[in-house]
Amino acid sequence: MLSDDELALLEAIRESGSLSRAAARLGKAPSTISHAARQLEERFDALLFDRRRYRLQLTPAGQLLAQESTRLALDVSRLSQRVRQVASGWEDRLWIVTDEIIEFESLLPVIAAFDALESGVPLRVTHEVLKGTWEALRDGRADIVVGATNEPPAIQGLRWFELGVMDWVFAVSPRHPLAEAKEPLVRDLVTGHRAVVVADTSRGTEGSAYGIHGGQATLAVPTMHAKILAQRDGLGVGWLPRQRIASLLQRGELVEKNTADPREPNLLYVAWRGDHEGRALDWWLEQLKQPRLAKRLVQGLDTFVR
Known part of the structure:
Protein backbone atom coordinates (compact mmCIF):
# COMPACT_ATOMS: atom_id res chain seq x y z
CA MET A 1 0.00 0.00 0.00
CA LEU A 2 1.23 3.51 -0.83
CA SER A 3 1.73 6.34 1.62
CA ASP A 4 -0.26 9.55 1.33
CA ASP A 5 2.80 11.27 -0.17
CA GLU A 6 3.19 8.57 -2.81
CA LEU A 7 -0.48 8.74 -3.72
CA ALA A 8 -0.22 12.52 -3.99
CA LEU A 9 2.84 12.12 -6.25
CA LEU A 10 1.02 9.80 -8.65
CA GLU A 11 -2.00 12.07 -8.75
CA ALA A 12 0.06 15.21 -9.31
CA ILE A 13 1.99 13.63 -12.21
CA ARG A 14 -1.17 12.21 -13.74
CA GLU A 15 -2.92 15.58 -13.72
CA SER A 16 -0.02 17.94 -14.48
CA GLY A 17 1.91 15.86 -17.03
CA LYS A 28 8.81 20.38 -3.55
CA ALA A 29 11.92 20.61 -5.71
CA PRO A 30 11.79 18.83 -9.11
CA SER A 31 14.82 16.76 -8.15
CA THR A 32 12.99 15.53 -5.04
CA ILE A 33 9.97 14.52 -7.13
CA SER A 34 12.17 12.79 -9.74
CA HIS A 35 13.98 10.84 -7.02
CA ALA A 36 10.69 9.80 -5.39
CA ALA A 37 9.34 8.64 -8.76
CA ARG A 38 12.39 6.45 -9.40
CA GLN A 39 12.25 5.03 -5.87
CA LEU A 40 8.63 4.09 -6.48
CA GLU A 41 9.57 2.27 -9.69
CA GLU A 42 12.41 0.44 -7.94
CA ARG A 43 10.09 -0.57 -5.13
CA PHE A 44 7.64 -2.24 -7.52
CA ASP A 45 10.27 -3.24 -10.08
CA ALA A 46 8.09 -1.80 -12.83
CA LEU A 47 8.03 1.14 -15.22
CA LEU A 48 5.35 3.40 -13.79
CA PHE A 49 6.01 6.64 -15.72
CA ASP A 50 6.21 7.09 -19.48
CA ARG A 51 9.03 9.61 -20.04
CA ARG A 52 9.23 9.20 -23.82
CA ARG A 53 6.70 11.86 -24.70
CA TYR A 54 6.68 15.59 -24.17
CA ARG A 55 3.92 15.10 -21.61
CA LEU A 56 4.83 12.80 -18.72
CA GLN A 57 2.19 10.12 -18.27
CA LEU A 58 1.51 7.12 -16.11
CA THR A 59 2.05 3.79 -17.82
CA PRO A 60 -0.77 1.21 -17.62
CA ALA A 61 1.07 -0.26 -14.63
CA GLY A 62 1.25 3.18 -13.03
CA GLN A 63 -2.45 3.79 -13.63
CA LEU A 64 -3.29 0.43 -12.04
CA LEU A 65 -1.11 1.22 -9.06
CA ALA A 66 -2.76 4.64 -8.61
CA GLN A 67 -6.31 3.27 -8.92
CA GLU A 68 -5.83 0.27 -6.65
CA SER A 69 -3.89 2.23 -4.06
CA THR A 70 -6.65 4.85 -3.91
CA ARG A 71 -9.25 2.11 -3.51
CA LEU A 72 -7.24 0.43 -0.76
CA ALA A 73 -6.77 3.74 1.04
CA LEU A 74 -10.53 4.29 0.99
CA ASP A 75 -11.12 0.75 2.23
CA VAL A 76 -8.70 1.27 5.11
CA SER A 77 -10.37 4.58 5.93
CA ARG A 78 -13.79 2.95 5.96
CA LEU A 79 -12.50 0.06 8.06
CA SER A 80 -10.98 2.47 10.58
CA GLN A 81 -14.29 4.32 10.77
CA ARG A 82 -16.22 1.08 11.29
CA VAL A 83 -13.82 -0.07 14.02
CA ARG A 84 -14.28 3.23 15.87
CA GLN A 85 -18.03 2.99 15.29
CA VAL A 86 -18.33 -0.50 16.79
CA ALA A 87 -15.97 0.37 19.63
CA SER A 88 -18.28 3.22 20.62
CA GLY A 89 -21.32 0.91 20.79
CA TRP A 90 -22.78 1.34 17.31
CA GLU A 91 -23.44 -1.74 15.20
CA ASP A 92 -21.59 -2.59 12.01
CA ARG A 93 -25.00 -2.48 10.28
CA LEU A 94 -28.68 -2.74 11.17
CA TRP A 95 -31.09 -4.94 9.22
CA ILE A 96 -34.74 -3.95 9.61
CA VAL A 97 -37.41 -6.29 8.26
CA THR A 98 -40.98 -5.07 8.13
CA ASP A 99 -44.04 -7.12 7.46
CA GLU A 100 -45.20 -6.02 4.02
CA ILE A 101 -48.34 -4.63 5.60
CA ILE A 102 -46.20 -1.78 6.98
CA GLU A 103 -45.71 0.80 4.24
CA PHE A 104 -42.12 1.85 3.64
CA GLU A 105 -43.18 5.48 3.14
CA SER A 106 -44.17 5.61 6.81
CA LEU A 107 -40.57 4.90 7.81
CA LEU A 108 -38.95 7.62 5.69
CA PRO A 109 -39.04 10.33 8.43
CA VAL A 110 -37.53 7.88 10.92
CA ILE A 111 -34.71 6.98 8.55
CA ALA A 112 -34.02 10.69 8.00
CA ALA A 113 -33.86 11.25 11.77
CA PHE A 114 -31.50 8.30 12.13
CA ASP A 115 -29.24 9.68 9.40
CA ALA A 116 -29.04 12.95 11.33
CA LEU A 117 -27.29 11.08 14.15
CA GLU A 118 -24.32 10.51 11.80
CA SER A 119 -23.68 7.17 13.46
CA GLY A 120 -22.17 5.63 10.34
CA VAL A 121 -24.41 2.56 10.71
CA PRO A 122 -25.67 1.38 7.30
CA LEU A 123 -29.35 0.47 7.23
CA ARG A 124 -30.91 -2.34 5.25
CA VAL A 125 -34.70 -2.33 5.08
CA THR A 126 -36.52 -5.26 3.48
CA HIS A 127 -39.92 -6.84 3.92
CA GLU A 128 -41.50 -10.24 4.38
CA VAL A 129 -45.10 -11.46 4.69
CA LEU A 130 -46.80 -13.27 7.60
CA LYS A 131 -44.65 -16.20 8.83
CA GLY A 132 -41.76 -14.99 6.68
CA THR A 133 -41.35 -11.97 8.97
CA TRP A 134 -40.81 -14.08 12.09
CA GLU A 135 -38.57 -16.45 10.10
CA ALA A 136 -36.29 -13.57 9.15
CA LEU A 137 -35.65 -12.85 12.83
CA ARG A 138 -35.21 -16.52 13.72
CA ASP A 139 -32.80 -17.16 10.83
CA GLY A 140 -30.62 -14.09 11.39
CA ARG A 141 -31.90 -12.17 8.37
CA ALA A 142 -33.19 -9.38 10.60
CA ASP A 143 -31.96 -7.48 13.64
CA ILE A 144 -35.45 -6.13 14.28
CA VAL A 145 -38.85 -6.90 12.76
CA VAL A 146 -41.65 -4.35 12.57
CA GLY A 147 -45.33 -5.15 12.11
CA ALA A 148 -45.08 -8.92 12.56
CA THR A 149 -48.49 -10.58 12.89
CA ASN A 150 -49.75 -13.63 14.82
CA GLU A 151 -48.50 -14.52 18.27
CA PRO A 152 -44.72 -14.34 18.77
CA PRO A 153 -43.23 -17.79 18.11
CA ALA A 154 -40.67 -19.64 20.20
CA ILE A 155 -37.35 -18.01 19.27
CA GLN A 156 -34.39 -18.12 21.61
CA GLY A 157 -33.85 -14.76 23.28
CA LEU A 158 -36.93 -13.24 21.63
CA ARG A 159 -38.05 -9.89 22.97
CA TRP A 160 -41.05 -7.94 21.72
CA PHE A 161 -43.71 -5.32 22.36
CA GLU A 162 -47.06 -4.55 20.75
CA LEU A 163 -47.00 -1.94 18.00
CA GLY A 164 -50.76 -1.56 17.72
CA VAL A 165 -54.02 -3.02 16.45
CA MET A 166 -55.03 -3.14 12.79
CA ASP A 167 -58.74 -3.15 11.90
CA TRP A 168 -60.02 -5.02 8.86
CA VAL A 169 -63.01 -4.78 6.56
CA PHE A 170 -64.36 -7.37 4.13
CA ALA A 171 -64.58 -5.43 0.87
CA VAL A 172 -65.62 -6.18 -2.68
CA SER A 173 -65.93 -4.26 -5.91
CA PRO A 174 -69.43 -2.84 -6.53
CA ARG A 175 -69.36 -4.90 -9.73
CA HIS A 176 -68.67 -8.15 -7.88
CA PRO A 177 -71.58 -10.60 -7.38
CA LEU A 178 -71.14 -10.40 -3.58
CA ALA A 179 -71.77 -6.63 -3.63
CA GLU A 180 -75.54 -7.21 -3.76
CA ALA A 181 -75.58 -10.42 -1.69
CA LYS A 182 -77.67 -10.59 1.47
CA GLU A 183 -75.77 -9.89 4.69
CA PRO A 184 -74.22 -11.26 6.72
CA LEU A 185 -72.31 -13.22 4.08
CA VAL A 186 -72.16 -16.87 5.11
CA ARG A 187 -69.03 -18.96 4.71
CA ASP A 188 -70.36 -21.17 1.92
CA LEU A 189 -71.27 -18.13 -0.15
CA VAL A 190 -67.86 -16.48 0.31
CA THR A 191 -66.01 -19.73 -0.42
CA GLY A 192 -67.60 -19.85 -3.85
CA HIS A 193 -65.66 -16.75 -4.91
CA ARG A 194 -61.93 -16.28 -5.45
CA ALA A 195 -60.02 -14.66 -2.58
CA VAL A 196 -57.12 -12.26 -3.11
CA VAL A 197 -54.20 -12.91 -0.73
CA VAL A 198 -50.74 -11.46 -0.18
CA ALA A 199 -48.38 -14.38 -0.65
CA ASP A 200 -46.68 -15.59 2.54
CA THR A 201 -42.88 -15.40 2.14
CA SER A 202 -42.14 -18.21 4.61
CA ARG A 203 -39.29 -20.37 3.33
CA GLY A 204 -39.52 -23.20 5.83
CA THR A 205 -43.28 -23.78 6.07
CA GLU A 206 -46.26 -23.92 3.77
CA GLY A 207 -47.19 -20.38 4.74
CA SER A 208 -50.54 -19.01 5.79
CA ALA A 209 -53.29 -16.65 4.72
CA TYR A 210 -56.06 -14.91 6.63
CA GLY A 211 -59.74 -15.44 5.95
CA ILE A 212 -59.33 -18.28 3.45
CA HIS A 213 -61.71 -21.23 3.67
CA GLY A 214 -60.94 -24.77 2.59
CA GLY A 215 -61.28 -25.28 -1.16
CA GLN A 216 -61.54 -21.56 -1.91
CA ALA A 217 -59.76 -20.39 -5.08
CA THR A 218 -57.08 -17.76 -4.53
CA LEU A 219 -55.19 -15.08 -6.39
CA ALA A 220 -51.81 -14.54 -4.69
CA VAL A 221 -50.32 -11.06 -5.14
CA PRO A 222 -47.03 -9.57 -3.91
CA THR A 223 -48.23 -6.62 -1.79
CA MET A 224 -51.19 -5.27 0.14
CA HIS A 225 -51.41 -2.40 -2.34
CA ALA A 226 -51.73 -4.95 -5.15
CA LYS A 227 -54.42 -6.78 -3.17
CA ILE A 228 -56.43 -3.56 -2.78
CA LEU A 229 -56.17 -2.87 -6.50
CA ALA A 230 -57.19 -6.42 -7.41
CA GLN A 231 -60.26 -6.29 -5.19
CA ARG A 232 -61.18 -2.82 -6.40
CA ASP A 233 -61.14 -4.21 -9.95
CA GLY A 234 -63.37 -7.13 -9.01
CA LEU A 235 -60.70 -9.83 -9.35
CA GLY A 236 -61.49 -11.34 -5.97
CA VAL A 237 -62.64 -10.69 -2.43
CA GLY A 238 -61.06 -10.53 0.99
CA TRP A 239 -60.15 -8.55 4.07
CA LEU A 240 -58.43 -5.16 3.75
CA PRO A 241 -57.02 -2.65 6.30
CA ARG A 242 -59.85 -0.24 7.01
CA GLN A 243 -57.80 2.95 7.20
CA ARG A 244 -55.96 2.28 3.94
CA ILE A 245 -59.14 1.98 1.88
CA ALA A 246 -61.24 4.64 3.61
CA SER A 247 -61.42 6.86 0.52
CA LEU A 248 -62.28 3.91 -1.76
CA LEU A 249 -65.15 2.99 0.56
CA GLN A 250 -66.31 6.60 0.72
CA ARG A 251 -66.37 6.90 -3.09
CA GLY A 252 -68.05 3.52 -3.53
CA GLU A 253 -65.11 1.99 -5.41
CA LEU A 254 -65.15 -0.74 -2.76
CA VAL A 255 -68.18 -1.94 -0.80
CA GLU A 256 -67.98 -3.10 2.82
CA LYS A 257 -69.85 -6.34 3.54
CA ASN A 258 -70.71 -7.84 6.90
CA THR A 259 -69.84 -11.52 7.24
CA ALA A 260 -71.06 -14.32 9.46
CA ASP A 261 -67.40 -14.97 10.35
CA PRO A 262 -65.99 -11.53 11.18
CA ARG A 263 -62.23 -11.11 11.35
CA GLU A 264 -60.79 -10.01 14.64
CA PRO A 265 -58.38 -7.05 14.64
CA ASN A 266 -54.72 -8.01 14.34
CA LEU A 267 -52.08 -7.21 16.90
CA LEU A 268 -48.86 -6.10 15.22
CA TYR A 269 -45.54 -6.59 16.99
CA VAL A 270 -42.03 -5.18 17.08
CA ALA A 271 -39.51 -7.89 17.95
CA TRP A 272 -35.76 -8.42 18.25
CA ARG A 273 -33.27 -10.87 19.71
CA GLY A 274 -32.16 -10.05 23.23
CA ASP A 275 -28.61 -11.19 22.49
CA HIS A 276 -28.27 -8.57 19.72
CA GLU A 277 -27.59 -5.19 21.28
CA GLY A 278 -26.31 -1.85 20.07
CA ARG A 279 -27.00 1.86 20.07
CA ALA A 280 -28.73 1.79 16.67
CA LEU A 281 -31.11 -0.97 17.73
CA ASP A 282 -31.84 0.85 20.99
CA TRP A 283 -32.56 4.08 19.10
CA TRP A 284 -34.98 2.39 16.71
CA LEU A 285 -36.80 0.63 19.54
CA GLU A 286 -37.30 3.94 21.33
CA GLN A 287 -38.72 5.52 18.18
CA LEU A 288 -41.08 2.62 17.54
CA LYS A 289 -42.44 2.92 21.07
CA GLN A 290 -43.61 6.47 20.36
CA PRO A 291 -47.44 6.41 20.10
CA ARG A 292 -47.61 8.81 17.15
CA LEU A 293 -45.21 6.79 15.02
CA ALA A 294 -46.78 3.49 16.04
CA LYS A 295 -50.22 4.77 15.03
CA ARG A 296 -48.90 5.98 11.67
CA LEU A 297 -47.28 2.64 10.95
CA VAL A 298 -50.33 0.60 11.92
CA GLN A 299 -52.95 2.74 10.18
CA GLY A 300 -50.84 3.25 7.07
CA LEU A 301 -51.45 5.74 4.31
CA ASP A 302 -54.60 6.03 2.26
CA THR A 303 -52.87 6.44 -1.10
CA PHE A 304 -56.21 6.52 -2.93
CA VAL A 305 -57.23 9.96 -1.65
CA ARG A 306 -57.97 12.34 -4.53
Missing part, protein backbone atom coordinates in the same frame (compact mmCIF):
# COMPACT_ATOMS: atom_id res chain seq x y z
CA SER A 18 5.37 16.97 -15.94
CA LEU A 19 7.76 16.58 -13.03
CA SER A 20 8.25 20.35 -12.72
CA ARG A 21 4.55 21.13 -12.54
CA ALA A 22 4.01 18.20 -10.18
CA ALA A 23 6.81 19.55 -7.98
CA ALA A 24 5.26 23.02 -7.94
CA ARG A 25 1.89 21.55 -7.10
CA LEU A 26 3.33 19.58 -4.19
CA GLY A 27 5.63 22.41 -3.03
